[in-house]
Amino acid sequence: MRIGLGVDVHAFAGREEGRPLISGGVSLEYPQGLAGHSDADVLTHAVMDALLGAARLGDIGEHFPPTDPAFKDSCSLELLKQVRDLVGRDGWRIVDIDCVIIAQQPRLSPHRDEMRANLAKALELSIGQVGIKATTSEHLGFEGRGEGISAYAVALLER
Numbered sequence: 001m002r003i004g005l006g007v008d009v010h011a012f013a014g015r016e017e018g019r020p021l022i023s024g025g026v027s028l029e030y031p032q033g034l035a036g037h038s039d040a041d042v043l044t045h046a047v048m049d050a051l052l053g054a055a056r057l058g059d060i061g062e063h064f065p066p067t068d069p070a071f072k073d074s075c076s077l078e079l080l081k082q083v084r085d086l087v088g089r090d091g092w093r094i095v096d097i098d099c100v101i102i103a104q105q106p107r108l109s110p111h112r113d114e115m116r117a118n119l120a121k122a123l124e125l126s127i128g129q130v131g132i133k134a135t136t137s138e139h140l141g142f143e144g145r146g147e148g149i150s151a152y153a154v155a156l157l158e159r
Helices: 042-054 076-089 109-123
Strands: 002-011 021-023 026-028 093-102 130-135 148-158
Touching (some): 002 042, 026 109, 042 076, 042 093, 076 093, 076 109, 109 130
Parallel strands (some): 093 130
Antiparallel strands (some): 002 148, 093 148
16 A cells, blocks of 8 residues: 655636636636646645655656646646546556645635545545545635645555
8 A cells, every 4th residue: 555645736826817716626616716737726736646646656747747738728637537547557546535625715615525526536436535625724824815725635545
């Protein structure tokens, strides 16, 4: 068995950008989205890095470089499916995923079950194998100042 840790951070793009805010494949109603090369789904990116780390297959920047125009505005759930396949081809089975997403705004917990379902579907897991918690940073740090969102994920794999 192996455990991997994934961390991702994205700043808000600003109101003028007109980007949607996407977390765990859910498009949230919020006046600004996150800046990034793909859809900037911070939660899904953390899960991808946790899986790649546990399998010792590098990181998402290595597999989906932000300099590659092929990944511009990509759906992160589709990239997650590619990571699932890479991990599987290397002989690993995903046992469990657990995540924490940190944002002062918007409130994410009402969308938790939909995010869990999206990640579970992309990973071909049961919803019971995907945990997500949402919290604030009590107005501390960049999340607390409303400058961005961060996410942490752990993945448990077995051969």
